[in-house]
Amino acid sequence: xxxxxxxxxxxxxxxxxxxxxxxxxxxxxxxxxxxxxxxxxxxxxxxxxxxxxxxxxxxxxxxxxxxxxxxxxxxxxxxxxxxxxxxxxxxxxxxxxxxxxxxxxxxxxxxxxxxxxxxxxxxxxxxxxxxxxxxxxxxxxxxxxxxxxxxxxxxxxxxxxxxxxxxxxxxxxxxxxxxxxxxxxxxxxxxxxxxxxxxxxxxxxxxxxxxxxxx
Amino acid sequence: xxxxxxxxxxxxxxxxxxxxxxxxxxxxxxxxxxxxxxxxxxxxxxxxxxxxxxxxxxxxxxxxxxxxxxxxxxxxxxxxxxxxxxxxxxxxxxxxxxxxxxxxxxxxxxxxxxxxxxxxxxxxxxxxxxxxxxxxxxxxxxxxxxxxxxxxxxxxxxxxxxxxxxxxxxxxxxxxxxxxxxxxxxxxxxxxxxxxxxxxxxxxxxxxxxxxxxxxxxxxxxxxxxxxxxxxxxxxxxxxxxxxxxxxxxxxxxxxxxxxxxxxxxxxxxxxxxxxxxxxxxxxxxxxxxxxxxxxxxxxxxxxxxxxxxxxxxxxxxxxxxxxxxxxxxxxxxxxxxxxxxxxxxxxxxxxxxxxxxxxxxxxxxxxxxxxxxxxxxxxxxxxxxxxxxxxxxxxxxxxxxxxxxxxxxxxxxx
Numbered sequence: 320x321x322x323x324x325x326x327x328x329x330x331x332x333x334x335x336x337x338x339x340x341x342x343x344x345x346x347x348x349x350x351x352x353x354x355x356x357x358x359x360x361x362x363x364x365x366x367x368x369x370x371x372x373x374x375x376x377x378x379x380x381x382x383x384x385x386x387x388x389x390x391x392x393x394x395x396x397x398x399x400x401x402x403x404x405x406x407x408x409x410x411x412x413x414x415x416x417x418x419x420x421x422x423x424x425x426x427x428x429x430x431x432x433x434x435x436x437x438x439x440x441x442x443x444x445x446x447x448x449x450x451x452x453x454x455x456x457x458x459x460x461x462x463x464x465x466x467x468x469x470x471x472x473x474x475x476x477x478x479x480x481x482x483x484x485x486x487x488x489x490x491x492x493x494x495x496x497x498x499x500x501x502x503x504x505x506x507x508x509x510x511x512x513x514x515x516x517x518x519x520x521x522x523x524x525x526x527x528x529x530x531x532x533x534x
Numbered sequence: 535x536x537x538x539x540x541x542x543x544x545x546x547x548x549x550x551x552x553x554x555x556x557x558x559x560x561x562x563x564x565x566x567x568x569x570x571x572x573x574x575x576x577x578x579x580x581x582x583x584x585x586x587x588x589x590x591x592x593x594x595x596x597x598x599x600x601x602x603x604x605x606x607x608x609x610x611x612x613x614x615x616x617x618x619x620x621x622x623x624x625x626x627x628x629x630x631x632x633x634x635x636x637x638x639x640x641x642x643x644x645x646x647x648x649x650x651x652x653x654x655x656x657x658x659x660x661x662x663x664x665x666x667x668x669x670x671x672x673x674x675x676x677x678x679x680x681x682x683x684x685x686x687x688x689x690x691x692x693x694x695x696x697x698x699x700x701x702x703x704x705x706x707x708x709x710x711x712x713x714x715x716x717x718x719x720x721x722x723x724x725x726x727x728x729x730x731x732x733x734x735x736x737x738x739x740x741x742x743x744x745x746x747x748x749x750x751x752x753x754x755x756x757x758x759x760x761x762x763x764x765x766x767x768x769x770x771x772x773x774x775x776x777x778x779x780x781x782x783x784x785x786x787x788x789x790x791x792x793x794x795x796x797x798x799x800x801x802x803x804x805x806x807x808x809x810x811x812x813x814x815x816x817x818x819x820x821x822x823x824x825x826x827x828x829x830x831x832x833x834x835x836x837x838x839x840x841x842x843x844x845x846x847x848x849x850x851x852x853x854x855x856x857x858x859x860x861x862x863x864x865x866x867x868x869x870x871x872x873x874x875x876x877x878x879x880x881x882x883x884x885x886x887x888x889x890x891x892x893x894x895x896x897x898x899x900x901x902x903x904x905x906x907x908x909x910x911x912x913x914x915x916x917x918x919x920x921x922x923x924x925x926x927x928x929x930x931x932x933x934x935x936x937x938x939x940x941x942x943x944x945x946x947x948x949x
Binding site: 334349351352427428446449452454459511522525 | 575576
């Protein structure tokens with residue numbers, strides 16, 4: 320019998336495999352939290368680890384079979400449960416079939432709306448950020464640091480809101496970097512600075528990889 | 535391998551999400567995806583757009599960006615494709631708007647002066663690269679019609695434009711001078727029995743002729759007539775060894791010629807002294823004064839009799855130069871123009887005509903039809919002598935001149 324530590328290590332090592340298997344079976348993204356399919360898949364993976372016999376083939380193939388079986392069984396049960404009530408009648412009555420969002424998720428949605436509004440003040444959209452986000456992790460981390468430092472400097476913040484654009488020279492001088500570095504990630508730095516300035520907690524927590532300093 | 539993202543916005547084909555590092559990415563849209571969802575994404579879930587056009591929006595307005603048409607392309611690849619397309623269009627426009635640069639350089643410049651003046655730039659294959667009329671005597675359409683054709687193709691046009699009378703041809707080789715002999719020969723053959731004079735100049739003569747708004751041939755002829763060449767000849771004579779000059783002085787014909795050089799500076803005076811017409815042609819034969827226009831087939835002896843004193847003088851001096859001092863070969867006077875007279879002997883090679891003067895630099899060769907600078911050759915129909923002039927300094931010019939030989943003989947005897 321495999322120990323829990325070893326099982327966690329195995330799961331972490333094969334997380335991508337597990338997520339891919341779930342997505343292909345369910346046709347949906349795997350939620351980070353409160354995902355029944357994910358739970359079922361994890362238990363199936365553990366079962367596969369227990370029952371695997373090396374002489375019968377490869378482990379991942381066997382684990383995929385077990386996980387698919389369990390997930391398909393779960394989906395069948397969910398479908399049968401949904402068939403009890405007429406879906407057409409519920410659509411016509413305007414009832415929302417989606418599960419009610421949790422408070423945390425509602426709060427996150429509100430933050431996203433506010434963040435979108437702040438960006439619009441500077442004529443930015445999420446699409447712009449998708450184009451302007453630094454692809455390299457080091458560059459991105461440095462840009463986040465620059466945004467955080469700039470957000471803590473009131474003159475830069477006021478000048479940013481006054482001119483509706485990032486004061487590149489002031490930011491570079493304050494953060495001790497070259498203007499070229501700031502210009503290269505100008506929009507990303509501005510957007511991230513807005514998150515710090517407005518103190519969106521969940522987004523802050525998110526971009527700091529779970530670490531929140533001032534919230 | 536996998537990333538955790540927050541769904542920021544859901545579109546039709548993709549969704550915008552922010553990962554834990556703050557990067558905003560596009561992922562494929564799937565059922566059940568809502569704003570605020572935190573999900574795992576894999577590399578294969580990333581949505582790659584071919585063309586995404588985001589319209590700048592005003593304040594308080596939603597995102598009106600246009601979605602990508604498909605998820606198979608790359609925005610960066612699309613940028614390169616756009617750049618490549620624009621570059622291709624630009625190149626195409628330049629090619630169409632601007633004339634194609636000819637891939638051949640000008641091999642020689644030739645001018646034809648008769649009733650009209652035409653100057654042609656030729657490539658090594660005698661193809662006309664450019665046609666002009668220095669005195670504006672030919673309209674632009676006629677000149678344009680000549681371009682792109684070979685000399686042989688436009689002979690009829692040249693005759694029509696320049697007339698069928700006497701024709702003065704100026705020639706300046708711009709490339710390998712030795713290869714010009716064949717072109718000169720070709721030019722000579724073009725006009726059959728039509729009376730022609732070919733004057734060979736130097737590359738710098740082109741600019742001088744253009745500066746004076748003259749065709750090449752007229753410029754060369756005017757310079758020649760202006761006595762410039764004669765003055766050079768006189769100067770060269772002064773550089774000759776004393777004994778050669780003394781011997782030459784014994785020649786009464788030469789003495790008369792020298793006096794004419796000193797006293798006569800105009801073409802008309804020279805011509806009148808020789809009994810030729812103003813146009814340089816003898817009225818009887820239609821041949822220019824200086825040309826070996828005779829019907830004689832043998833040597834230049836009889837032709838010499840018709841020549842002016844200049845011929846004798848040149849015979850003596852040039853022979854001396856050629857015979858005794860090969861090193862002075864390059865210093866010989868410029869070649870005299872010679873003509874192709876009607877009915878001239880087809881077998882009379884150019885190189886066997888009267889001695890020819892040369893002008894200019896020491897690198898010049900005698901006119902044996904090789905396009906030496908400042909030289910002139912006759913156009914004798916059917917003659918391949920021009921081609922025989924390989925640019926080497928040779929004596930053929932003087933071989934057929936019995937008088938010259940006699941002089942040499944005499945000189946030898948004197949030695």
